[in-house]
Amino acid sequence: MSLIPTLPETIARARADLRMGLPVALGDHLAAAVETLSPARLADLRALGPTVLALTGRRAETLKARAYDGDLARVALPMGADLAGLRALADPAGDLMTPMKGPLTTLRDGDAGPHRAALALAKSAQLLPAMLLVAAPAPPGLTRLPAGPVLAQLAAEAAMAPVAAARLPLLSAERSRLHIFRPDDGGEEHYAIEIGDPPRDAPVLARLHSACFTGDVLGSLKCDCGPQLNAALAAMGQAGAGVLLYLNQEGRGIGLANKMRAYDLQNQGFDTVEANHRLGFEDDERDFRIGAALLRRLGFGAVRLMTNNPRKVAMMQAHGIAVPERVALIVPRNRHNTGYLDVKAEKSGHLL
Numbered sequence: 371m372s373l374i375p376t377l378p379e380t381i382a383r384a385r386a387d388l389r390m391g392l393p394v395a396l397g398d399h400l401a402a403a404v405e406t407l408s409p410a411r412l413a414d415l416r417a418l419g420p421t422v423l424a425l426t427g428r429r430a431e432t433l434k435a436r437a438y439d440g441d442l443a444r445v446a447l448p449m450g451a452d453l454a455g456l457r458a459l460a461d462p463a464g465d466l467m468t469p470m471k472g473p474l475t476t477l478r479d480g481d482a483g484p485h486r487a488a489l490a491l492a493k494s495a496q497l498l499p500a501m502l503l504v505a506a507p508a509p510p511g512l513t514r515l516p517a518g519p520v521l522a523q524l525a526a527e528a529a530m531a532p533v534a535a536a537r538l539p540l541l542s543a544e545r546s547r548l549h550i551f552r553p554d555d556g557g558e559e560h561y562a563i564e565i566g567d568p569p570r571d572a573p574v575l576a577r578l579h580s581a582c583f584t585g586d587v588l589g590s591l592k593c594d595c596g597p598q599l600n601a602a603l604a605a606m607g608q609a610g611a612g613v614l615l616y617l618n619q620e621g622r623g624i625g626l627a628n629k630m631r632a633y634d635l636q637n638q639g640f641d642t643v644e645a646n647h648r649l650g651f652e653d654d655e656r657d658f659r660i661g662a663a664l665l666r667r668l669g670f671g672a673v674r675l676m677t678n679n680p681r682k683v684a685m686m687q688a689h690g691i692a693v694p695e696r697v698a699l700i701v702p703r704n705r706h707n708t709g710y711l712d713v714k715a716e717k718s719g720h721l722l
Contacts, residue, residue, distance in 0.1 A: 382556025496625030
């Protein structure tokens, strides 16, 4: 029946629930995000049975907890664990002040599928990847999801639907058009800016630009995002044609709040990759398949890609977009971002 929510729609509900502090049902487990959990709900969850804290392998490595499941660790909580203690395990902000946490006992037997699905849901909701789980029946009213299909759905490529488009004169090019695309999984919308009249029968000058509120809007000096955005638009305006995809994947896909957490860790002396790992994320959580999907939807099959990131080139080629040329996009450094750019080159393979 068409009135019944589909799996992607139910996942979108679950993301909203977790962000509000509600638990969701994953298979035969209840799962709640540590970041948004209230003391009352923690007490109610603990009353249902033994609780387990799911952490990513990256966060477990920082905490010196054994990740028997490889990509995640299931931490058995002691009886006296309170919300402050849980959040100290989830959030690395105070790691240097209170480095000793534990000893932590992690599980090695049983099915880790619900815990893995719970962490994937937390990441998709742009929450800290730390989830509290308890094996218990779901009370009425909670969002219910099957653990295995959730993982498969979150890994699938979302379909993009055009929503609106209009002419939008820009400083870099008065003949420009802005397209809005909406994914079918309830995620954030993404944008495509056409400069001039870009050809569909020849490689077009193109850029995949991930949203950076601090750099693009505020003019942050900690990154090179704002200057890259402006330089790409200027180059397309000078060439008379191009397409810039503005993808809402802030902070390499971890969201603005987690990006600010990473900045705080950088102020403590960690580099950008180390900060992401301490938070429980990978170096880069972005999904560049979105860019390929938007280019195909707009009718482009080949691009001269403006990027310093070989991963973008490989992802475009793997998803049906030819890249006959990579166009370097080097902008001036400053004293605030030179370390960041060095790490991008040394640890992320950017060609700078």
